[in-house]
Amino acid sequence: MTGPGREEMGRRSRISPDDPTDGPDEMRMVSDLDRSVDDAVLRGDVSGVPAHLVPLAAFIAALRGRVADEPAPPVAEPLRAQLAAPNVVALRAARSARRALVVAAAVLAIVALVGIGAAQNRLPSELQDVVASTADALGVDVPRSSERGDDRSDAGLEQGRGDPAPGAPAVSPDPDREPGHDGLTPGGALPADPGGPGEQATSATPPAPQDDGSEKADKVKPAPVAAPPTEAPAPDEGVGGALGAEDDQGDDGQGNPGSGDDDQGRSGPQPSSSGEGSTRAASPPNGR
């Protein structure tokens, strides 16, 4: 700053510490210079201001005159190149829109995955609980992780895998886990008819791959055939139980319908699910 304010600042600071140009003279002028006149002065309207403000208005008018005469600077090469480049503005706008779409799609995908996982109670416990709490606040019923065991057993029963009902001894719901060897499933209570050796299995369920039960049957010792039913079937037995009760099929007691005899029992479709239930029915409680 080259004005007089600096050297006069100390002397004037008692009056107005905010502005070095403030002082008795300035205060008087501020009061003189009515704010409504400011606009006229700023327009450089020499004829429209009081006489004592004409020099100031003339100054403004002179400044405005210089501005009006200012020519447009020539366009420099960098700016020219920028203008000639592919539509930078449009590209930026398109890029922004594309980015927004990608972000929105990602968010939607995450929400959908979390929602599906939460609905199936398959999220990690902490996340499941958080989602359940949040959904609960929104009035949506999402199971908590503590409900997980019940849900899974229910699901297993619905699928006819002969998984234990609540309260039954724990059994892996995995159908691949050596069917017929746990001997603990409720299927053991079924009035299962293992069927005669080599009898063709008939089942309402679609046939499962043959290598499921039969291969395992090769590795295990056959359980006693045609164990008599000891209990009535549980009311919530799955398809396996029903099939076990209805099917008059060969079952070697190892989850392989029709494989009660190794020589004869492997022909034809072998519904592993029904066999699993039947196997458990034929196995003793401690049949492992």
Added chain:
Amino acid sequence: MTPDGPADLEALVGEAQRGSVAAFERLYRDLSPSVASYLRWNGVADVESLTNEVMAQVHRNLGRFSGDGASFRSWVFTIAHHRMVDDRRARSRRPAMGDAEVHEASLVGDAEDDALDVLSDQQLLALLDRLSPDQRDVVLLRIVADLSIEDVAVALGKRRGAVKSLQHRALATLRRHLEREEIEP
């Protein structure tokens, strides 16, 4: 020099945002003289270069702008002000104003205007130098950029009342020095 009005300016901005080079060139022709003046009377040495940089930045960021014509003008001068401040800092001192490319105004032919041209560029610069940087910014944005009090407040990042106060004090200071130095039209 300037578009016919804010609506015209707004339409030009819209076309430029849609990628019209012609529209941006028109914006350049309309606004660059004011930007150059603002920079020049703020003591920027290389006015043409900095004006081009300002307009290049305007072009680069045009896609992000939203608003009407008046807002656009304010936005452009906000950019110009920031570039000027950067230049001021880089130079670490205000350049000798006599070195600036202050051109002599041509007489307009009006008797009143003829009288006004008694004030030379050097006198104008000397008077502007009497102002504090904030006062100078306000006066030049009001006069050169033709911004409203509100737009100046936005451009400078100050409150409206502070801008009004700065403007008032700037005019009082100019008036005092005009009287002391007996610069009469």
